[in-house]
Amino acid sequence: MAVDKNMRILVVDDAQTMRRIVVNLLRQLGFTNMVEADDGTTAWERLSSEHVDFIVSDWNMPKMTGIDLLKKVRESEKYKATPFIMVTAEGKRENVIAAVQAGVSNYIVKPFNAATLKEKLTKVVGDF
Amino acid sequence: MTKMSLTERIAMLEASQKGDMVPAQQVWDLVDSVKEMFGQKKGGLHATSQLFHELGELAKYINAAKKELKDVQNSNLADQHFPNATNHLDAIVQMTEQATSKIMDECDRLNMFHNDMRERLINMDPPLDPNVLAGVDDAITQAQTSITHVFEACNFQDITVQRIQKVVKALQEIERQVLRMVLVFGLQENDDKLDAKTKEELKHEAELLNGPQLAGQGLEQDDIDAILSKLL
Known part of the structure; x- marks a missing residue:
């Protein structure tokens, strides 16, 4: 099945620089419909008020962390099957296990490049 | 027996990797050294x-x-005025964020120029030789790939x-x-x-x-x- 390049991707990170990098790399990969949130709480508000097809979220954020957002997403009827990629600067084994247990679709350790992002997206949604 | 320093004795014990095989006198010497210290x-x-x-x-x-x-x-x-380490950190965050943001602004502008250049070349009248156009298009694509690499390198700020x-x-x-x-x-x-x-x-x-x-x-x-x- 062909990947819809117009699917709505929510990019969540408290660092504006990182959001911009992720959005730019997604654009380079051909995706056109990205929205942003600066922490888990804002992301959840967006998810509640509009439809999102894919989530790329940082782990370390104020108010609501990426792992808490992931748990909330997986508990919701609407988003329990929505692809969720976790991005983090810490490649700790226990964090990866916690994310997998919470239902993460894939995991990216910073710093990363467009090729890594493409590889992880392909594993989650298929070739594009 | 030659008198050894404390560091030398510890190094020797570590190197042996088998404390039970070290002569008792050497252990007493080590204890004496620690007591002396x-x-x-x-x-x-x-x-x-x-x-x-x-x-x-x-x-x-x-x-x-x-x-x-x-x-x-x-x-x-x-x-x-920064009274403590947290404020120093905030200053570093601010400065690197501003610098990174500026770099990314310029990258966006370069991307825009390249897209504009490509558009103009495609729409030239009379049209450009297709081989020349393909060569220029390839060069523009390479330049845009380099810009993507600059974006990727901006990861450094967050890390x-x-x-x-x-x-x-x-x-x-x-x-x-x-x-x-x-x-x-x-x-x-x-x-x-x-x-x-x-x-x-x-x-x-x-x-x-x-x-x-x-x-x-x-x-x-x-x-x-x-x-x-x-x-x-």
């Missing part, structure tokens, strides 16, 4: 004084380093900030623990020189340092300077 042979008070002196030097060094850091920041941001946060946290903890030890040893060392009021104040400050610092309850730079001047 802590003043058992020369008197316990001497070791305590020496340790207190060393801790004092370490506390002074940390204090001086913090002041040097403040001087560096003052020369760059003369009109701002740098997270690492600095961890280093600052570790340094704050070391400083707190060293200062607490200076206070504890200092109270013992200066027991007969300090008046009751000063002793109570210093005990209270040692208690403040015996746990995570809470906002508004920790010691400020002036408090630390006062403690060091009373005890060292």
